[in-house]
Amino acid sequence: MFRKILIANRGEIAMRVIRACRELGIRTVAVYSECDRHALHVRFADESVCIGPPQARQSYLNIPAVISAADITRADAIHPGYGFLAENATFAEAVNAHGMTFVGPSPEHLRQFGDKLSAKAAARAAGLPLLPGSHGAVDNLDECVEVARLVGFPLMLKAAAGGGGKGMRVVEDEDQLRKVFAVTSAEAVAAFGSGAVFLERFLRTPRHVEVQFAGDRFGAAVHVGERDCSMQRRHQKIIEEAPAPNLAEGLRDRIRSAAARLVASTGYVTVGTCEFLVQDDEFFFLEVNPRIQVEHPVTELVTGIDLVQLQIRLAAGEPMPFAQSEVRLRGHAIEVRVNAEDPWKFTPSPGRVTGYHAPGGPGIRIDSAIHEGAMVQPYYDSLAAKLVAYAPDRESAIRKLLGAMDEYVVEGIRTSLPLQKLLLADPAFSAVTFHTRFIDEWLRSRPG
Amino acid sequence: MFRKILIANRGEIAMRVIRACRELGIRTVAVYSECDRHALHVRFADESVCIGPPQARQSYLNIPAVISAADITRADAIHPGYGFLAENATFAEAVNAHGMTFVGPSPEHLRQFGDKLSAKAAARAAGLPLLPGSHGAVDNLDECVEVARLVGFPLMLKAAAGGGGKGMRVVEDEDQLRKVFAVTSAEAVAAFGSGAVFLERFLRTPRHVEVQFAGDRFGAAVHVGERDCSMQRRHQKIIEEAPAPNLAEGLRDRIRSAAARLVASTGYVTVGTCEFLVQDDEFFFLEVNPRIQVEHPVTELVTGIDLVQLQIRLAAGEPMPFAQSEVRLRGHAIEVRVNAEDPWKFTPSPGRVTGYHAPGGPGIRIDSAIHEGAMVQPYYDSLAAKLVAYAPDRESAIRKLLGAMDEYVVEGIRTSLPLQKLLLADPAFSAVTFHTRFIDEWLRSRPG
Amino acid sequence: MDRKEMRELVREMKRAGVGEFTWRSGEFKLHVRFAGEGSALPAVVAAPLAPAAAAPAAVPLPPKAEAKPAADGRAIRSPIVGTFYRSPSPDAPVYINVGDRVRKGQVVCIVEAMKLMNQVESDIDGVVAEILVENAQPVQFGQDLFRLTSG
């Protein structure tokens, strides 16, 4: 097992990794940019190193600075959290080259799943269902139109190197396709450095269901249950839950085992997520997130498994500590992301937190990077805290979460909570009639 | 089910009941004394009523004021929390007489278990082991000496109406007994209104193990696992855990079923606790706490059962929602009471909380009545918050709790946390070699 | 003022619990704000935390005295929680009306608690300027019932 882990991240996920390390008896090193000097992760890590100015490119994304910080503190592993360098294969390679362990999959797996086309190829090889579409990049408009006629409209034009909801465009008919093909490709070059695009059938009201999985170096491959993350605004998840409610008969098992099959067939090591779109009783492979995810707590609460500790153990070469049959779910968990943003316009709301009081009591979990007097920086993403409720059943979990949101006081900055309160209280949420574009449509239909 | 519950209490337990009611869809009424106007329970209840000045006798212990507050808000039940009026049979009768339900056992059960001698009689009738001693009150010194010779020294002289560690005296030999008999009886008259005393064998290094139980109106009687609460300073619990670690082979089952037997034989309804002293492989009935206890969260975490919701359901006449065989324990939970007091001298430390930051992350539960700017009142008990850690095993729970205590910031008042940190890190805690007088001895042996 | 004096001045202000101060003498000006330093500043918050966006459901009880304080601070307040009655029985005349002169010790109303009719006596002299609670309405401990003027 590792002696000392450097955490190449900030915010709540850095605190999450510090807590996991503390329980494993591993020392921690925090890195921070100049504006994060007083952040919680700096305070609670055993050691800390300033690695650069506030701009992420020069600090949290600065590979030489992060590696040097690990070097001078003699860390033997680096945990990348999510975002920043978490899915950067070059970074993972540099970590290995310096004799340290990257707490995540191999650089090869990062590359394989970082590119949507090679990810789809791996999924197809493992027998996972894919959305009808081009089986690879389409090189020119003519080829594109030809494939589109086979797939049918509406369809989705996607940048192969895109992700996180970026680089995608819905196309309703052939005319539109002819108009947007070149633009989409050019945008992809600008945004991702590659102009490769591909086509997929567009689902109008799919749900986003993802399976948490884990693999070890000895070939063990398990799933740890699934989550529903359909509540998205502008392709960003803001409410997540486990298990996924109201799945069609048999679908849950098929989805879970599909994910485990992909892990087994690719030899993936550590934890990750396989994302699917679900429409009625069909499901389609979307992508793999080769890292710990923001929404991992809901899975932890229903399984009792500490996923970050598991990730660290697997990265250290330990065997999977449980069998698939030992993964048992109990109860229901729902998470809301407390983003520092305008709840209606989604514009970031950085600033000083002048008042703060977190809810508590049974079944309430808070993963937070803020406190009274804390500064929410304008340089980084807007996730300030996560509030998770756990109860024996979904209805109780919703009630518990609504109560906890009422207790939550965050002053000085705006947060997404007012929006999430309305969404959780909406009959569509209780009835599970939502889908990935539910929030966008719901917002458009709001009076005023 | 009730429509509206008045909570005749304050502090963290009032918040706990509010949260339980919210999930059950029951409206809540807070009562408060003049100095508690800005307390959290007043803010988060649906309604609130000022019932008197700060002195507890004139507000939280003022039966006419509490009942009138329930009257004018048309509450149909009163939850007494713990302390204050929770074990007051007269109050429970008054609640019933006004057509409302007391969320607790019947006045008869409160009387039966409020008197130590009738409680022992009930335990003996149910076949529970008792400490050797007088089978009832001893009326005079001669009788006392006679019984003492049979029981043997050291022994404990106890006020029949005492409780919570008060009204007890250890007697080492006959000389001492002759000296203290009259004094103890006189003190009992002064403190509890009754001079009745009795004798029991005194155990030098017992552990305090208690069983959470529940009964319904239809005769169901179950245990919900046991807790160890041996870590006491001056007879006040400050660290509690579930399940009780390292019990002798078979002892755990014997203790649990003894408690369930007592519930069944007395026809007790709602939740309560049966306390035992354990020495080696023997256990002895101590007393029954006919109410929800401060330390109930550790049991909730390992069983997944919400005890306060259960208590309310049972008081409303619902049948027990689960069978004994469905009560399954998973993992280990440890609670520390965050008392507003000097950690070494135990003198209360009321005042303004000038800085507050609660720990978070997986497996951390906080039940708190404080926040930045909150006032810890000098009029009431010193419990400011409870911090509970839950992990798959005891060792991880200890590590998690130690980490969380390091994260806990409470400024402006002193708290018991520094003492609890040392105790949890002590090898005796890991090795479970502690007993009910461990802390007092440990403090005496500390240098300086 | 030299640097040593300045340092001492700052230290004293800090000890006194001052949050911010400006010192001017001639063209010399010193402005100091103590920002935190762990907890140099007692973050005294007399008011409760501001309510979260969605406040709890409205309280049907009338607000307590401080919400509508008697203009000149003279009021008869309820000594107990209960139900307010202006007369001893439904048919009987009210104890007092606006404009009446009230003497200390005079019964002014009844507050019923636990089926007991508790006569409330005025603890001040004055003239009834306003009756602040409707008949048969619930009242809290310490709630203003009548506003009096010295008349």
Add this chain to the structure above:
Amino acid sequence: MDRKEMRELVREMKRAGVGEFTWRSGEFKLHVRFAGEGSALPAVVAAPLAPAAAAPAAVPLPPKAEAKPAADGRAIRSPIVGTFYRSPSPDAPVYINVGDRVRKGQVVCIVEAMKLMNQVESDIDGVVAEILVENAQPVQFGQDLFRLTSG
């Protein structure tokens, strides 16, 4: 007004519950604002929360610049994280010594990061007054390396 009088004035104002006050006498002016009392002051906390009783284990890295600022604020700071070397190789002479005159753009040391030897150039002119880091010790981003005087 002498210091004793000032102290008493502040204490009295505080006792009186005053939130903020200005005292002027001739060209002398004192302005004081007390923290708290509701929340007159935005509770600006530049520093982090004060550490809980048991502070985290000591950090082995040298403290950053602000812990020991160059007396006159002129210092050469490390532009990157890494290991500080005073000379290009173990046998070579050091780049600079105390007393040396340094010009803007002159190489003053090396900071090794990822096995790369990065030459650090001075961004100021001056005379080396103090060398703040031992040879072969780790340095953080922005840490002071040399203190310079204008000489």
